[in-house]
Amino acid sequence: MALNACYRLTRCVLQVAESRTVAVRALASRSRCLYRQAGVSADLWTRSFSAADQPAVxxxxxxxxxxxxxxxxxxxxxxxxxxxxEYGSIPGSINVPLGQVIAALQLKPEEFKEKYGGEMPMVGERLIFTCLAGVRSPKALEAAQSLGYSK
Structure with missing residues (x-):
């Protein structure tokens, strides 16, 4: 019985991940499977499987x-x-590898600018994280939220 429920959850998660309509998030908060239904929005799917209060946008x-x-x-x-x-970047973006995000957002603004070549975001400022496949950027978002960034 438990194995069957686990299989349904895995199948459901794979359907969401394969659809690429939502960011792949940490899937630790929910253990029940929501069956895909016609008309279910991507936002609902993100909230259903997200540990964060607000889904990634x-x-x-x-x-x-x-x-x-x-x-x-x-x-x-x-x-x-x-x-x-190899793949190029968005002009005007700042490169901070995922493994350095928490440390980078705790630097002094002068140190951040010297190390990463851009202005350090303020806590109330809007942040957008990008990556290649949409796997790392939600992790960076969660790291920033843990440091008090909310937009």
Whole structure:
């Protein structure tokens, strides 16, 4: 019986992950499976399987461009430097590899700028994390939220 429930949960999680409509999040908070139903929004799926209070928000390239032009937030790319060289990056984004996010967001603003080449985001400022496949950016978001970043 328990094995059957585990199988259903695994199958359900894989369906969500394969659909790529939601960010893959830490799946530790819920143990029951929600069956995919017609009309279920991506937001509901994210909330159903997320340990965070607020689900990750997906943004379009145009929204990121507008944010960078108006300087109303900071875009942090959490990929490794070699990935930026191989696949390119969003102009105006700051590269902070995932393993350094917590330490980077605790630096003094001058140290952050010297090490990463961009202005350090303030706690109340809007943050957007990017990566290649959408796996690392939710982890970076959770790390930032643990340090008090909320937007």
């Amino acid at each position: 997906s943004v379009t390239y145009e929204q990121i461009k507008k944010l960078l032009v108006t300087r109303s937030g900071v875009v942090i790319d959490v990929r490794e430097p070699w990935e930026l060289r």
